Amino acid sequence: MSLVLVLTLAGQRVALRADEMESVVEIEAVAPVPGAAPHVAGLAALRSRVLTVIDARASLGLGPAEAVRDAVVAIVDGHPYALLVDAVEDVVEGGDVRPLAASAGPGWSRVARGCVEAEGDLMLLLDLPALVAGPQAEAA
Amino acid sequence: MDDLLTEFIAETREMLGALGGAIVAWEGAPGDRARLDEIFRFVHTVKGNSGFFDLPRITALSHAAEDALAAVRSGARQADHNLVSAVLAAIDRLGELVQAIETGDSVASADDEALIEALSRAEPAPPPELEAASSVVAAPRVAARSIRLPVDLLDRMMSGVSDLVLARNALARRLRDGGADAEVAACFERVSGSIADLRDAITRTRMQRIDNLFAALPRMVRDIGTETGKKVALEVDGGDVELDREMIEMIRDPLTHIVRNAIDHGIEGADERRRAGKPDQGRLHVCARQTGNQILIEVADDGRGLDGGRLVEKALAAGLLDEARAARLTPQQRNALIFEPGLSTAREVTNLSGRGVGMDVVRANVERIGGVVEVDSREGEGVTFTLRVPLTLTIIPALTVRACGQAFAIPRSAIEEIVRVNGGAVRIEPLGRAAVATVRDRRMPLVDFPGLIGLPAATDADGRMLVVLKPAGGGLYALAVDAVQDHEELVVKPAAPAVMAAGLYAGTTLADDGQPVLLLDPPGIAARAGISLARKETVVEDATAPERTATPFLLFRTVGGAKRMVEAGAAQRIEDLRADAVRATAGRLRVAIGDAILPLEGCAEAPPEERFRALRLTDGAGEIAYAVREVIDMVAFAGEAIPAPAPGEVRGVALVAGEQVEILDLHWLFGRHAAPAAGDRRPICLLAADDPFAATILRPLVETAGYEVRFEGDGADVAIVSEDAAPPPAARILRLTSAAGVASEGSIDRYDRAALLAALAEARKRA
Helix, strand or coil: CEEEEEEEECCEEEEEEHHHEEEEEECCCCECCCCCCCCEEEEEEECCEEEEEEEHHHHCCCCCCCCCCEEEEEEECCEEEEEECCEEEEEEEECCCECCCCCCCCCHHHHEEEEEEECCEEEEEECHHHHHHCCHHHHC | CCHHHHHHHHHHHHHHHHHHHHHHHHHHCCCCHHHHHHHHHHHHHHHHHHHHHCCHHHHHHHHHHHHHHHHHHHCCCCCCHHHHHHHHHHHHHHHHHHHHHHHCCCCCCCCHHHHHHHHHCCCCCCCCCCCCCCCCCCCCCCCCCCCCCCHHHHHHHHHHHHHHHHHHHHHHHHHHHHCCCHHHHHHHHHHHHHHHHHHHHHHHHCEEECHHHHCCHHHHHHHHHHHHCCCEEEEEECCCCEEEHHHHHHHHHHHHHHHHHHHHHHCCCHHHHHHCCCCCCEEEEEEEEEECCEEEEEEEECCCCCCHHHHHHHHHHCCCCCHHHHHHCCHHHHHHHHHCCCCCCCCCCCCCCCCCCCHHHHHHHHHHCCCEEEEEEECCCEEEEEEEEECCCCEEEEEEEEECCEEEEEEHHHEEEEEEHHHCCEEEEEECCEEEEEECCEEEEEEEHHHHCCCCCCCCHHHCEEEEECCCCCCCEEEEECEEEEEEEEEEECCCHHHHCCCCEEEEEECCCCCEEEEECHHHHHHHCCCCCHHHHHHHHHHHCHHHCCEEEEEEEECCCCEEEEEHHHEEEEEEEEHHHEEEECCEEEEEECCEEEEEECCCCCCCCCEEEEEEEECCCCEEEEEEEEEEEEEEECCCCEECCCCCCEEEEEEECCEEEEEECHHHHHHHHCCCCCCCCCCEEEECCCCHHHHHHHHHHHHHCCCEEECCCCCECEEEEECCCCCCCECCEEEECCCCCCCCCCCECCCCHHHHHHHHHHHHHHC
16 A cells, blocks of 8 residues: 555546655746657756656657646656646555556556556556656667 | 664775775885774774674674784784785775675675685794784774765755855846845845855865875775786875865776776886886876866876877778878877777787777766866876866856757857857858858868757848857867857756757756756767767868967956956966055065965055955966956957067957957066076077967967067077078078978977977077
8 A cells, every 4th residue: 555646647547656756846837958859848947956847648659748737746866857747636545556457558558567546446557767768768 | 774884884984995095005014003003993993883783794804804913913924915915805895895785785705704714824924022012902083073964965055055046046137127225235235145155165065175086096006006017106196186076976987097097008017117217116196286167187107108100000990090191190199099989009908908998988088077188198208198177067157058049058168269150250161961160260060059959040040159169179160059148157967868868968057047958068969960070180170270279368357457368377376365465575566375475466556455366377487476356257369469569567469259358478477577697698589470370379489498589680599480481590590390290301390399499498508
């Protein structure tokens, strides 16, 4: 049993481990990073820190997110990231992590750690480092 | 992990770091009781401490080492080479074990026994003299003047103060816009001032003495010496120089590599040294010093020197050069080939170096942190590698530019000059899909930044700016951007891997307005634009058009308010001085700086303020302090100066960034203070008046050599002319080649400084 953050991504309810998250913010302005991979939406300032903004939808290989402002802030390997998602719901108690019975489909299976039951629903538990690394990381 | 254990690890590691030098010194002088005691105390302390934590392996090892050392202390054993090596191995293992506790790794326990065995393998010592052994060894306890802090706390302080700076900037904008009353403004000034002080102080907390880096050298030199069978004496200077702790980590590997190379390849074996008339023991001199906002680290050996010919052969074989170009290389350029990938000169591959991954990696690593590495070699006398690195990685002076409607920062250390495309000094020619820019006489590849990142430029081609970049040690190129914004001091943070993967950026930062800004990586951009080969092209171009080489100047405002500049090479440092240290003595103003009394120039009387700043200038022998109101900037100046009509403090006027700036006449200044020897007539040297090389480059050299320079007239003691010119009336004629690297019979290579100075000295003797 652990806490999970429930959010909507590409129309689905998914979960992230809450202890990996720092905060939930609304991203105001994103400065693009020309030449970077498509899932890198750009940079944003949060107090004195520079966050690397990751478009979670693009990281799934589903094309860029539109008009998304909600983001989850987390530190991966010492670098602060903001993960753009459709909407953030809440932090809830999640059940045990279970392996996936079937493939979650292209894009999703790369970032899925397993599935977890929260608020009576079964949803994918996503792997934050995999989301941040983006689709190219696996090919390389 | 509990606090006590953390403390134990930190303390042990600290003692280990301090001990490396002691062990080597002890081996050199086994009779040195103080060193022996120091090492003994260490193992004794570790043994004692480890007992508290149930660390049986550490206890066993330190116990064995303690026994062996105790035997030496009592005279029962000799400190021979085997014993020292065994103690070293045991101490190394202790270090590994301590490290393993921290990281949670495991270290194979199998060879602990072997180490303990090696320690106890005693050769019977000569009959011990009976002597009362000192019984109690206690480490001297001194009241702590320093405390240990976790590094991430310092980082948090730094980021807190960065926050504060940003908030201050935002507030400053509000106040400006809102027209705040004087009281609020004064109050804000005070806050602003203390924030600046705070930021300085916190930056200082991140500084470490370079000793931290040098402490490992004695041990390393000993180990490599043992491995290669060479004897090497190490001298270390300047350990008190401070730089950012991150920077220390960044230069650790390059420095290690250079030292390894010097011992492995530079210093000869004892036989070869004897044949060359050198002492058996090689000498390695490592020194650090601060010049301006750079740290300079020199590693000099007294070995055989680089084999320039062999480097050229290898470069030819590797296809890095063609014959024609190889023939034109100056000796310096040949030596610099050592930094090319795949060119290791080692004839045999040893397990230390010589695998062809070497100096090119060193250069790449040093350049990545905004530094430069240079090599100087004298055949048969040794090689000197010089590393120049910035003081800190975290705060760098940068230029912000706009491209594609976005701001980017460029490290100022890489910028040569900034020119407007339609300014007249620039010509741009398309070459297929690439383009070449000619800025005055220098031709260089042009990188269209918006095009490179695949975005449309916001400005039409004519209104754009070219930033001429010289990535450390690399070739020149011009980067076209939409506009140049501002000079700023930026707090740079490493960028996330996903951003670095683009290969164009060196980090991220926040501009004064709080917006994130990407710091461009000049070498990365060059590589991405496919102009990495430019390095070799410009090496040759440099040689054919060297008159344009930019000299770094220090730009400052005098006490009187005038803008002046001086060759940065002459300015050793900037001193903060008290006005009451200035006295008019023996007819001159003089100022006391530390233990020295220097002549004070730049003002007619002691400055009115309580404190003032002065440049400390040197001509290599003497020093002068030059009072200034403020130091403005470093500029690279390549243009020509309009000479002053009469000799004096100012030798001419130059145009820098559109403003007239006076250039100090160092020669005149030092001339005022050098005591003229009685009846000493300076010999006269005649130079060609119409040759810019003679007038701007040769002249200072000739004057330094003790000559008075004239451009016409009879009665000169010596004349320097190019090899094809008609001989002017002079007692002696020196001929120079018209281009570097093509010395012919009877003439001196125009950049062979040593030969030129030697010829001048020779002529002076006869004059």
